[in-house]
Amino acid sequence: MTAAANGGRPDNDTPLLEVADLTVYHGQLRALDAISLKVYPGEVYAIIGANGAGKSTLLRTIAGLHHSTTGRVLLDGADVTALRPERRARQGIVMVPEGRRLFGSLSVEENLKVGATYARPGPWTIERVYETFDWMRGRRSQRTAQLSGGEQQTVAIGRALVANPRVLLLDELSLGLAPVIVQRIYGMLPQILATGLTVLLVEQDVSQALRVASRLQCLLEGRTTLEGTPADVTAEQVEAAYFGLTGAAAVLGEGSES
């Protein structure tokens, strides 16, 4: 939120997470075409776009689950492109995957303990997760299958938080959840950011993304069609970038940066 207040990003800082010229193929299909982005400390950076735009592929490539043909991923200036997902996680790139992907035969607490196994030192502990989401303590010995979708999503976030990530990747938190639950989950974001995290999120729900993001990028068929702060972009621009109505890419961020 702070970065949004000063109208974009501080130019002199090193980005905490940088993606440079990332191209990813799924077989013959080019899923991502030369995507670049810089996420600065404390930011909430949102990737928006329609189904199949390549949002999840981008996040999964940053987490290390997909290989890129060209391009690099840098964490605080260090190249992590060659690292396997578990190495990236231990260095602080932690993802909450699409569809939550909790460990079904483990209890809530065991899920959190797995998340904490290779944790970096930091403010988040299982105890802190229980303090932040107070319903969880009473149900810690339950199987995750017995939880509602929103509760499962919260446990998935908790499992990522206890690893004390530097960059938290959130893939489609709203998927399959009622709007009121989505509101509540995104409502917890400021509390999470206050502990010094940086967030890169992918969201199909554009209005939700605009509400929480300090900066955003819109993808269409693997290409960047719009970049900027929520204050900079108009609804028409977002619509055009989202559906690809105008031929030319409206790279709005370019203007405000230089």
Place this chain on the structure above:
Amino acid sequence: MAWVNAIVQGVLTGGLYALFACGLSLMFGVMKVVNLAHGDLAVVAGYVGVGVITVTNIPVLWSFLIVVPVMAVIGYFLQRTLIQSALNRGVLTTLIVTLGLSMVIENALLQFFTANSRGIGAGMTLVTGSFSLGSQVELPYLLLVIFAVAVAVLLGLQWFLSRSSYGRLVRAVADDQEAAQLSGADYRHVFGIAAALALGTVALGGMAYSMYSTLDPTAGTDTILLFAFVAVVIGGLGSLWGTLLGGIVLGIAQQIGAQINISDELLAGYLVFLLVLVLRPQGLVSRRAQS
């Protein structure tokens, strides 16, 4: 009384079958690998035991301290190399690769050790001795010890999986490899640990078998793997205690079959196996009920 004796023998033999089966079940449960070389690896353990005892002249029981860790290390590296690269190509490939491994092991053993059978510990009181309950029921020391070892192994595995942090990782990886990676876990290493445990248990099984019966290069597939399979299926896929129950059911069926007619021993076991497949295909202990 002969029948009571048959049932007692059957129950005790179940311990040996559980040692054959629990590693097979563990590897299937964690990495969805049906290791067709499982029995042959047990036989390898037996031959390693024979070799260690012959070369070093250490007491039979001490050789376990060498054989079990050696097999566990072999298990780890087998998983990290051959089985993992097969897994990367799909679960079906693991069937072909482990079948190939089974053939290679069997033929290599025939080549080096000939088809002559060998045994371990012949003449030891542990192997030959027994005590009698009444006039008809005989309790062989060896089977009693094997049964106790099997129970201890299962208790140990259960404790490891449910209480230790590494066991928790094993279960997490079994649930969702990718999500485990995102939590920083190297699932290949975790698979390796599971394979090491599996081969450690089957090494115990192979050594026990070479004391209980005799060892020959084909025993791996025609006895150990087959009995392990039957025990796993009767007990329930992926269930640890199910392997003991399945082993006991198989053991009792075989002994009762042998009571009726000595040539019916194996047939009776497989009939019960078929019966379970028809009536309760998920096995006697279904996975959900167990955990």
